[in-house]
Amino acid sequence: MTIIDGKAVSAALKESVKQRVAELPEKYGRVPHLVVVRVGEDPASVVYVRNKEKACEAVGIKNSTIVLAESTSEEELLNLIMALNSDDTVDGILVQLPLPGHISEAKVIETIAREKDVDGFHPYNVAGLWQKTPHVAPCTPAGIMKLLASIGVDPKGKRAVVIGRSNIVGLPVAKMLLDANATVTMCHTRTVDLPSVTRQAEILVVAAGRAKMVTGDMVAPGAIVIDVGMDRDPETGKLCGDVDFDSVAPIAGAITPVPGGVGPMTIACLMENTLECFLANR
Numbered sequence: 001m002t003i004i005d006g007k008a009v010s011a012a013l014k015e016s017v018k019q020r021v022a023e024l025p026e027k028y029g030r031v032p033h034l035v036v037v038r039v040g041e042d043p044a045s046v047v048y049v050r051n052k053e054k055a056c057e058a059v060g061i062k063n064s065t066i067v068l069a070e071s072t073s074e075e076e077l078l079n080l081i082m083a084l085n086s087d088d089t090v091d092g093i094l095v096q097l098p099l100p101g102h103i104s105e106a107k108v109i110e111t112i113a114r115e116k117d118v119d120g121f122h123p124y125n126v127a128g129l130w131q132k133t134p135h136v137a138p139c140t141p142a143g144i145m146k147l148l149a150s151i152g153v154d155p156k157g158k159r160a161v162v163i164g165r166s167n168i169v170g171l172p173v174a175k176m177l178l179d180a181n182a183t184v185t186m187c188h189t190r191t192v193d194l195p196s197v198t199r200q201a202e203i204l205v206v207a208a209g210r211a212k213m214v215t216g217d218m219v220a221p222g223a224i225v226i227d228v229g230m231d232r233d234p235e236t237g238k239l240c241g242d243v244d245f246d247s248v249a250p251i252a253g254a255i256t257p258v259p260g261g262v263g264p265m266t267i268a269c270l271m272e273n274t275l276e277c278f279l280a281n282r
């Protein structure tokens with residue numbers, strides 16, 4: 001059984017981004033610039049935004065974080081985004097989600113210029129993924145595909161099962177697996193007899209947001225198990241995944257740990273997307 005080392009794979013990706021960024025000032029006169037906007041003080045968002053700042057520092061990308069009060073109106077936020085859209089010194093714009101309830105996340109995502117949408121959430125980027133036209137790929141699903149590649153797993157011809165159908169993880173990763181020629185089954189809360197489906201999986205991606213919901217009896221021997229979940233263990237309060245690592249790891253062929261699996265890849269892919277947005281707009 002292989003424990004897939006997301007920290008090592010993400011470190012290697014960040015190192016390659018760093019080397020490419022270092023060559024940019026000579027050619028273009030500056031490095032890429034990522035602007036992260038945080039509205040309010042949601043504790044998880046504070047941590048995520050700080051981690052993005054650290055990642056930018058590590059790879060040499062310029063980072064600006066704009067912190068707005070929880071009471072900021074939707075109009076004020078949309079005006080800020082439009083100003084950033086037309087600012088030629090800004091290459092990537094990321095508005096940290098979730099937003100306070102009075103602000104429409106859909107409007108915010110639509111307002112970010114698609115060519116600066118480093119999250120890959122803009123409707124045109126989503127359409128590009130589904131229509132196989134140029135697009136910015138969403139970070140977490142892209143990171144999952146890189147983790148599979150890192151252990152030499154080619155999805156072609158394999159049975160892949162994805163639990164979860166969210167716009168940011170389940171749906172796009174299912175499409176990416178399909179494009180990599182896997183045969184993909186998607187599961188959700190209405191799926192009848194989930195274990196009978198998951199036991200068919202040669203690649204099992206779990207993005208349900210339910211602590212330790214996938215147990216050893218739901219996994220086929222030798223399956224590659226990708227745990228996207230970032231949950232709190234109800235007993236210990238510690239960070240855990242959607243997969244019960246202790247019962248699944250002895251059966252799986254390979255498994256991502258939580259923390260240290262998919263999480264670090266998301267941020268490394270964000271750095272890569274920022275670099276690619278910079279280059280695409282030269």
Ligand code: NAD
Nearest residue numbers: 140164165166169188189207208209228229230262263266
């Ligand atoms: P979401 O709540 O938007 O979607 C969850 C999906 O899982 C839904 O489609 C739902 O139908 C399905 N689901 C829920 N319970 C189920 C059950 N018992 N059986 C079958 N299907 C079930 O969540 P999301 O935004 O996709 O996030 C999923 C998890 O991944 C969360 O724990 C989140 O924190 C984590 N996440 C991690 C990263 C990362 O970088 N590692 C990024 C995004 C999300």
